[in-house]
Amino acid sequence: MRDKNSGADQETIDFYNYNSDKYDQATYNLKLEIPWMEFTSRIKPNGRILDIGCGSGRDMGHFINLGYYVEGVEPSREMAKLARYRTGAIVHEIAAEQIDFNNQFDGAWACASLLHVSKSSFAKTYNLIMRSLKQSGVFYFSLKLGVGTIRKEDGRLFTNYNHDEIEELVITRSDTKSLFTWESTDALQSRNTKWLNFIVVKN
Template structure:
């Protein structure tokens, strides 16, 4: 609980700075790859929406989007950007049943300790319709712990594959490594995953 509180407190106190640093980033290559797997008018959950950058992209392309975030300040910022309500929801509070066609969890659930992540993947599976997809991204390493005021669970391709074997109901449809798109951080690597509910 302390780790969660520290991470949420970080986003509460750095919300403006964080949104300014991420809102205008070009992320279209990965966004479009995700959207290619969806039917028109699909219902997307932006799970940990941050500044609302990705939710806005999906809305502008005609998709239905529900955006949520654990930080009240981030919700306020995203709500102004999107012009629609953004729910203040912590990750473990998701309790939906076959509601979404797709879930977008970009650099969000990486803040969940690995010991809790399996249960969260179970809840996300439950929230998707049959054959629904989940996009998630994690920093590419074997690290787990506090980093720059926030808790991180990192994965490599191999460690995530081993992790997912313990969780029923998923298959890895695509996985790839990308470089950080933020200025001056192109040496940082990310693990990108598209999982399919089976």
């Protein structure tokens, strides 16, 4: 079921509303040293970062501690509530598909969040995120390696990709200055999960 107003998947949002504390306990203390470093090393000190699908604020807190100004985007009201409590930062209670910023941020971070965006909405959502970035802005996002769209028993929608699908979208764009990619294992130790990591620098 998709929210007719936002394009976001309501069953996925409901999962995070009903399981916010449990999900927070399972993921808040994860350390993403390599993605964090690859992302922040490309952003000027004290720059502005937009965390898309910020969850309970783990990555927001890390970036704030490094001296960045950070705002979050989180469609789950309960997760957004946790993120505000944890960071004291602005968290926009909207989905990635609803982002409406223009040339405001030096970096956009979407860790394991765009995988909940349907394939039919992905390109449009990508456009909105790129529009939010300033010139030479940096966009990090991670997706699960795989094929097709899956609705899990818990209700969440997952859209899988391969490297070529994303590269085809990114490198053909006139606003792409550079693309850096790598694969990684799952931080939660799921042996069957591989992640695709992308860093796009905007012209």
